[in-house]
Amino acid sequence: MNSLTRRIFTLGAISALPLTMLAPPVHAQDADAVKIGLIAPVSGLYARFGQVMRMGAELAIEDINAAGGIEALGGAELELVVIDSGDTTEKAKAAAERMVAEYPDLVGATGAYLSSFTLAVTEVTERAKLPVLTLSYSDLITERGFDYIFQTSAPAGDQAGIAIPTVLDLAEATTGTRPTTVGIITDNTAASLSSVDAMKDGLLEDNNLELVVDEVFTPPLADATSLIQQLRARRPDLVFFLPTVISDSKLILEKMNEFNLDIPVISFGIAIAEPDVLDTISPDLLEGVMSAVGNYAFAGHEELIKRVQEKYGEPWMNQNAISTYGDMWIFKQALEDAGEANREAVAQALRDMDAGPSPYFPGGVLAFDETGKREGAGLTVIQWQDGVPRTVFPEEIALSPAIWPTE
């Protein structure tokens, strides 16, 4: 019946659009291969992020297979199955249903970029008992009491708490003094405001930081002069910078440059470090701008970064690529521990995993607590240096030393 309904659906599509037939799906037929799913948006609004994840996954599978595959399974190779989660929650849920229905032999999956997609996908995979690794960092993902979800990044609620001391340590390490005053420039989008609220609700106080400039604007910003004048008047030791729209970032950075303000700027997330930022903002303005992110290619990944550049023409290796690369290695580890290509065994191996330091994720170890959070997950601080965002902190994994702008 399955194939019949599928035929009916396909028929519908074909009768409307003969073009469908031009691209029959290609599935590898290797019976021994162990299949891992990548469910991510490779089309639509978020396609770029999914494609970058795919690059990471493909590189990892290449490396794992080249290194002899899964030893515990007689050198079985890993095979990647890409499922497009599309650009809406509904499509993500349908994609998850399709993944579990059409690929019953998957032993695990990683995805789904946007946390709302990950939430929808894992509602399906939890019921199908398919273990899923995710780089999404919504707190909700591991708060639902699910048994088959494993979160490799520090959850959002913890990120600001991890980031602030991290940044202060960095300042102290490079300048010798710990900052005591801070400014916040944020737009009024929900995501930005929730981080700012967390800071004001004690995080700043806990870190002995005095808030001297507190500016909230509504995107799109027309003129940044008044914001920057505040900064110039109060001269905080550093600025937390939370814009969502690139054009706003540009206006503010340009204005700071115009006013000759050398206050260190710290952003959150990888939006400020995506290659397309360079289409709008000149590298000079970005120079020195930092951002606290869940993960980024760091020291030890130089070879990988080079391969990403050569193979895919990507200028650098960001969070999505390195985390997905790392996820494949976690699955390899779980398969070795489990000794069988079975999703339940892989899930159990993930829960029991205790594989020491994590080579592809900042901070902590390769082990998951009972909710599925990676134990000790930290953050990386990246900084624009010579037109490239580079990991500068924590020191032990820094690609280059941080530059702390001083007056």
Added chain:
Amino acid sequence: MATLRSLIPFFILATLYLVAAMLVKSSYHQLILTLVLVWASFGLSWNMLSGYTGLISFGHGIFFGLGAFATVLAQIYFDISPLVMLPVSAVIGAAAGLLIGLPTFRLKGHYFALSMLAYPLAMLYVFEWLGYQEVTFPMKRENGALYMQFSDPRIYTIIAFAMLTGFVILTRFVERTRFGMALIAIKQNEAAAEAAGINTRRWKLSAIAVSGAIAGMVGSFYSVILLVVTPISVFGMLVSAQALTVTMVGGVGTIWGPIIGAAFIIPVGETLHAELGSVFPGIQGVLLGLAIVVVILVAPEGVFWKVKDIIARRRGEKGGAERVDDGREIVPVEAEDDQAAAPARAKRRISDEIVLDVRGISKSFGGLNAVQDVSFTVRRGMILGIIGPNGAGKTTLFNLLNGFIMPDAGQVLVKGSDMVGKQPHKLCEAGVGRTFQVMRPFMRMTVADNVRVGAYVRADSEEEAVANARKAVERVGLSYAADQVASTLTTKELRLMELARALAGQPETLLLDETLAGLGHGEAADVVGVIRELAETGTTIVIIEHTMQAMVRLADEFLVLDHGKVLVQGDPADVTKDSRVIEAYLGKKWSANAKG
């Protein structure tokens, strides 16, 4: 029950769909089967308001999203099952509909459409601000069924199926009663509907409440299927657009539209996505978009109407010829000459009772005094012709008489009571009917149904409305065409149909706005004949006409307007000789010639 009987094709198809769905084992395909029903239901909700009234809503996501969030938040905070929240969401949707309708129905056309767009977008930010970026239903590992967390996905299809069936029956019921008739009348011409005695505001509010209730319930159910609710996924632009897309592709203003649309778009979109999404990322959106463009180009009103037209044309090839014969037989051209007409007019008894008394009515638009201090009386049974050159203020005067425009000064007394400031449908209820200069027939409806719209104002039941409509059609001599669709009529027949629609409300006084416009000489004579018969059977008639020729044979009295003022009132024969009238029509030079 006739409503149910008319849905037999639906029930047959629906049963087949359900049986097929029950055989599907894959949870993925089952989800798609469920989603088809969900989006068809949402399309029906949109159809209820926008399809029938023509007030396009770009913001149906508002009801959908409120239902979805109400359902998920009720379970999170109060542990209330979605089973309870399904009907509650319908109530929330209906309430939201009323709240939105009250202010928004003040707007028309594009303004209405755009302001509807604002509601879900505003709610999107409100819910983000409230901190509900992502909300999920707590998983119930035991007693899942009590919280609609079924392990067998077929149950969702069954529930969605039951909901859709309910909405289809509801829609068909509405379609067949005065509710639906009122909505369709509003769509064709809100002013005409008001003039036909329809309280348009009340019906529009009813429509948005029912529509909101359906959408709220669908949104509630959708949240249960997805288990994750985000402001974007329920209030987002795509949600509101989905309602439009399925309905417009399938067919607007019919129960079949959303069903056909959803059955096409959802599986095709998903299949493209599944088969091509990871091979040629993004191509599925392009192909689906192209498919929709092609459908809209080939069938601008939707697949349903296109197919219906094709079938009608096939059948029409045989039946069409008969119709023409009928027409010749039943509408003999009454070639009445002037001599015959004059005695006919004399025969008619005009009572002294004043049915319409206009006193000193004035209206100016900025600096233009469109109507200045116009007074006249109309006695029961008479035909008053209001004439005057273009721009004399005739139509403005009409609009003042039946409430479309508020006068700056003056009174309009209908049988002694002042009607100034009353809404048009109130005047209709008081016995004043009207037709419009620009015809607004309901093209997709039959002549009988067109006329029935006008009958409700005086009818207490459907049967009475049908009977009154039949009588009205008879009076204008259109019985032979009663079951024809309006779009097949000639201009003359359309004029007569409009007349019948006004008559169906059994008005005592009938205001006719350029009823003879656009008719050939012979055709005009036919319509004049019908109007005269109406007057003879006791209807008082006030008629505006641009040309005097036809009017001379028709009116008992002329009221000549020029530059918004009464130029002269009196017997047609005298008026046409009056030099002031000739001057107003033809200019000074000609009036001098006429005297000479």
